[in-house]
Amino acid sequence: MDYPKISIITPSFNQGRYIEQTIRSVIEQGYPNLEYIIIDGGSTDETVEVIKKYQDRIAFWVSEPDKGQSDAINKGFLKCTGNIINWLNSDDYMAPGALQKISSAFNDPGIMAVTSTVHNFEESGEEWDELTTSCLSATEYISRSFNNQPGTFFRRVVWEKYFPLPAQLKYTMDQYLWFCFWMMHDPHQFKTETFTSVYFRRHAQSKTSGSLNEIIFNRLGKVFFNEHNLIFWSYFMMIAPEKARILAGYFHEGYDFKLNRISFPDGINYDDEMALPLFTQYLFELLKEDYRHGYLERFNNNVRYLETSLLSDEDKNVLKKMRMKSIHPGLVRAYRSVYWKMKKLMDKE
Numbered sequence: 001m002d003y004p005k006i007s008i009i010t011p012s013f014n015q016g017r018y019i020e021q022t023i024r025s026v027i028e029q030g031y032p033n034l035e036y037i038i039i040d041g042g043s044t045d046e047t048v049e050v051i052k053k054y055q056d057r058i059a060f061w062v063s064e065p066d067k068g069q070s071d072a073i074n075k076g077f078l079k080c081t082g083n084i085i086n087w088l089n090s091d092d093y094m095a096p097g098a099l100q101k102i103s104s105a106f107n108d109p110g111i112m113a114v115t116s117t118v119h120n121f122e123e124s125g126e127e128w129d130e131l132t133t134s135c136l137s138a139t140e141y142i143s144r145s146f147n148n149q150p151g152t153f154f155r156r157v158v159w160e161k162y163f164p165l166p167a168q169l170k171y172t173m174d175q176y177l178w179f180c181f182w183m184m185h186d187p188h189q190f191k192t193e194t195f196t197s198v199y200f201r202r203h204a205q206s207k208t209s210g211s212l213n214e215i216i217f218n219r220l221g222k223v224f225f226n227e228h229n230l231i232f233w234s235y236f237m238m239i240a241p242e243k244a245r246i247l248a249g250y251f252h253e254g255y256d257f258k259l260n261r262i263s264f265p266d267g268i269n270y271d272d273e274m275a276l277p278l279f280t281q282y283l284f285e286l287l288k289e290d291y292r293h294g295y296l297e298r299f300n301n302n303v304r305y306l307e308t309s310l311l312s313d314e315d316k317n318v319l320k321k322m323r324m325k326s327i328h329p330g331l332v333r334a335y336r337s338v339y340w341k342m343k344k345l346m347d348k349e
Contacts, residue, residue: 003033004106006099007082010038011072012090016046018201025093027057031100035059035082039072070173074164086153091201098197102153105193112155112189113181116197118148138182143282149174150198161265168260172227176262179231183269226255232282234262239270243279246305249298250286280310291322299326
C-alpha cells in the first residue's frame with residue numbers, strides 16, 4: 001500500500017499543560033510515513049521539557065521567539081517534506097487512526113484537499129458540536145463557512161501556491177488559505193469525510209475561547225471578525241475598490257485595516273465571474289447579521305448594493321422578509337432585545 005508522507009506542524013506557546021497529549025496523539029498514530037514538526041515560540045512553562053521527552057520521534061523542533069501563530073506555521077512549512085500537510089494546535093489532539101483515513105481519502109490524485117469531522121469539547125468535559133465542512137459552491141464555501149481547520153488537510157502543491165500565510169493574521173490564517181484555495185479550485189477537488197480526525201479543546205487560555213469574551217454579532221470575536229473581513233476587503237481592493245469601500249464599514253474598534261492589508265499571491269482569480277457572486281453572497285451574510293442584531297441603519301444603507309439576481313430563491317425570500325420588517329426598526333429592536341435576554345436565560349439553565 002502506498003503511504004504518502006504526511007507532515008503535521010504544531011505551533012506552540014506555553015501550552016505545557018496540554019502539549020503532551022497533542023504530541024502523543026500524533027506520534028502514536030502508527031502511520032508509517034509521518035513527519036512531525038513542532039515550532040514553539042519560546043515557552044517559559046514546561047513545554048520544552050515535554051518536547052524533549054519525545055524528540056527522537058519528532059522530525060524537527062525549535063523553541064525560539066516568533067511573531068505569532070502564522071509565523072510559526074510558516075517556519076514549520078519550510079521544514080516540511082510531506083505531500084499532505086496540516087497544522088495541529090498544541091491544546092488539541094488527533095483521533096486514533098486518523099492519518100491512515102486521511103491518507104486513503106487522498107487516493108484520488110485529483111483531490112487537492114480533504115476535510116474531516118472535528119469534535120469540539122470544553123475542558124470541563126462539556127461536549128460541543130461536531131463540525132464537518134462541506135460546500136455546495138466555491139462562493140458559498142468562502143462566504144458562509146467558518147471552517148474546521150484541524151480537520152482539513154491540503155496537498156503540498158496547494159501550500160506552495162499560497163505560502164506564506166500573512167503574518168498580520170493572528171486568528172484567521174486558515175480562512176486565508178481556504179479563500180485562496182476556492183479562488184483557484186472547484187468543489188470536485190475538495191473531499192468531505194465524516195470520520196472524526198481531531199478533538200478541539202475549548203478552555204480559558206486558548207486563543208479561540210479568549211476572543212469570545214468580547215463578542216461582536218454575538219457569535220464572532222471582534223478580532224476574528226476584523227481579520228476575516230480584512231481578507232475580503234483586501235481582495236476587493238484589488239478588483240473592485242467601490243465594493244471594498246462598502247466592506248470597510250464593517251470593521252470595528254478602530255482596526256487599522258489599511259495598514260494590515262493583505263497581498264494575495266500571483267495567479268489568484270480576479271475574474272468578475274467569481275468576484276461578483278462572492279461579494280453578493282458575503283454582503284448578504286453581513287446584512288443578515290446586521291438585521292439579526294438590530295443594526296438596521298447599516299442594513300438599510302447597504303442592502304441596495306446587493307445583486308439580488310445572484311441570490312438563491314431561498315435567500316431572496318429571506319431578504320424580502322428582512323426588508324419588510326426593517327421598515328419598523330423600533331419594533332425589531334424591541335424584539336431583538338427580548339430575544340437576547342431570553343437566550344441568555346436559557347443558556348444559563
